[in-house]
Amino acid sequence: MAHLPGHIIDFHVHLFPDRLFNSIWKFFSTGYGWDVLYKLYYRDCVSYLRSHGVSSIVYSNYAHRKGIAKILNEWNHRILDEIPDLYCFAAFHPDDDDALDIALKALEHPRVLGFKLQLLVQRFYPHDERLFPMYECVIKKHKRILLHVGTGPVGNEFVGLTHFKKLMSAFPELPVIVAHMGALEYDGFIGLLDEYPNLYFDTAFTFYPRYNTHLTITPELLERYSDRIVYGSDFPNLIFPREEEIDCLLGYNLQQIFYDRVFYENGAGLIERHSG
Numbered sequence: 001m002a003h004l005p006g007h008i009i010d011f012h013v014h015l016f017p018d019r020l021f022n023s024i025w026k027f028f029s030t031g032y033g034w035d036v037l038y039k040l041y042y043r044d045c046v047s048y049l050r051s052h053g054v055s056s057i058v059y060s061n062y063a064h065r066k067g068i069a070k071i072l073n074e075w076n077h078r079i080l081d082e083i084p085d086l087y088c089f090a091a092f093h094p095d096d097d098d099a100l101d102i103a104l105k106a107l108e109h110p111r112v113l114g115f116k117l118q119l120l121v122q123r124f125y126p127h128d129e130r131l132f133p134m135y136e137c138v139i140k141k142h143k144r145i146l147l148h149v150g151t152g153p154v155g156n157e158f159v160g161l162t163h164f165k166k167l168m169s170a171f172p173e174l175p176v177i178v179a180h181m182g183a184l185e186y187d188g189f190i191g192l193l194d195e196y197p198n199l200y201f202d203t204a205f206t207f208y209p210r211y212n213t214h215l216t217i218t219p220e221l222l223e224r225y226s227d228r229i230v231y232g233s234d235f236p237n238l239i240f241p242r243e244e245e246i247d248c249l250l251g252y253n254l255q256q257i258f259y260d261r262v263f264y265e266n267g268a269g270l271i272e273r274h275s276g
């Protein structure tokens, strides 16, 4: 029987200052009717995950409007200093007057791995030219982008495979993790892996069969690309138990190497590549 490795790395966690968490949970509830199961603030999130087998935690936050990336990134540096074995995809907003300076400053912390862009919330295209200086900086400094660019569970005009392909044609070398396995255009996104060697996916909020009836990723594809997928939970912003996704993946009963890579080795490799 397949099993999880002794330690797991969670590559898709959200940590925000308490007040922002409150507003996000309220928005999920009123906007989408989603009641988040784990309303835990940042220290409690970390303790929860650490007591459930997670060693390294890679979290992100994003600037939902201009003017807050700097404050969020100062908070990020503080909690990175406070909590060991914690890594971050920092906030960026292209409308900030000093956007590139804020980005460079954020990258000064060795455990900032790059930037998170959440296009559903931030509402710009991934191929927006205002992002190009930041992408160039990410490539030059050997960092990475964590990108929410899929149409699931809800979309808007800024997300989707077509827009992502435009970004990758402009920056074929850009190290990117596409969140949520590219939901809901799974096959189209996964089809890009052979062409773009720096492209990865995370599993966050994808393998919930009772909720995600659109899932088309086959066990064969998972095994074929087991070196390009990292486990992520989307914790604490989940409306179903975190364990359901892990159980779903274990239930496929793939080769043990898939679990060793996805739940630990691939994440460890990316941390080594992008930190420091």
Ligand SMILES: [Zn+2]
Pocket (backbone or CB within 6 Å): 012, 014, 179, 204, 234
């Ligand atoms: Zn997320």
